[in-house]
Amino acid sequence: MSIIHAMPGHLIRRLNQISTSIFQERMQALGSDLTPVQFGALASLHDNPGIDQATLAGLIAYDRVTIGGVVDRMVGKGLIERRVNARDRRARQLALTDAGRALFERLLPEVEALQAEILPGLTEDERALFVALAAKAAEAGNDRSRAPLRPLDGA
Template sequence: MLADFPLDALPGHYIRRLQQIAVAVFLEETAEFGITPVQFAALQAVRQQPGLDQRSLARTIGYDTSTIGGVVDRLEKRGLLQRQASPSDRRVRQLVLTTEGERVLMLIIAPMQRAQHRMLAPLPPDQRDEFLRMLVALVQGNNELARAPGELG
């Protein structure tokens, strides 16, 4: 016998829907740059830690190591980041932002922040920090269950 589980009682359903909304709002606000949320995360992580290799980048942003190469390929093709040989291990390619990558990151900050504000706008201002705190707790508490566990800050 199948149990009847209404979707509106399942947190996973709302988490999936919120992810769809978050991506849609981000893409709408940042449309002129043609950057996805994952590409933004990758650029920001490389900006914060120049010289990351692809595996470390994937771990830093919680992205699958088998598909991060495609993200890096697209960003490199657009001239936003470069792969450079590591001085200590020629097999390792370190990632660095290009001048254009730095420029795009600086320009995308305001639209990215508008997207974040729009995502939280339905909540009363006094509940937004608490909501973010709860999201972080859920991700931290379930990180090891992820297909691509991330480094937690």
Template sequence: MPIKPEDAGALPKFTGSLVRRAQQRHAAVWLSEVSAEITSVQYAALEVLHETPGVSQRQLGDKLDVDRSTIADLVARMVRNGQIERADDPVDKRSYVLYLTAAGKKQLAALRPRVEQVERILTERLTASELAQLRRLLAALLPPQA
């Protein structure tokens, strides 16, 4: 049963509580509409590699805003699952560059409409102006990207 605003107590005044609840709703909708096997971060990695093939593992981590060990684990899992391939960076032999495999491209194409459905479900009660404002305000909460 949803909590009525008058019954919510002090929690709605805390931004973190609202962000956490919104994230929980996103996770639940993701599971029901997209996949229990592919996380939203894995999907974001597929999108980044589609847009910028050949980025380094470090650049991918920066774009996804995850730390070095997390991106290393994520890349290793996606390589094992056949979604991406790793190659030596021709400029910096200490680094890898990453590409989508044919299977990764196919999976991205299959997932994209489902991810768009998650977006529609999460934002269906907002006007276009409210959605733009929400995105702008959420982005303002994040640290600037270098």
């Protein structure tokens, strides 16, 4: 076994590959081409309707420049709509369309169910510990990310 197989960075990259593959396979089986980032956007807009694009990027820890393409694709799919902000006519608010809301509600149980598949070989207790430790490390390193998580005030 190579030395890289014990390095957290390598293991995190591999787990990301596994997670993305499992997510894409499940979406394909459900007749959807939604990506993990798009699902994150749906979830954030479901919980925070009317936020702007920059806030959405912060809520899912995604690059502010790149989020524009994600939103454009989701608008094109009829899942998100842009609205003019009543207080600032230059700003645009984002909201789920009825189709976006219905898709999110249909996919949420499936995405929740596939979480155990992302960490094969771990018991339920081990998965909970892994998630707790990964969340702790992600929070501690958040300021070093090129796309840090930025929760809403009070969150």
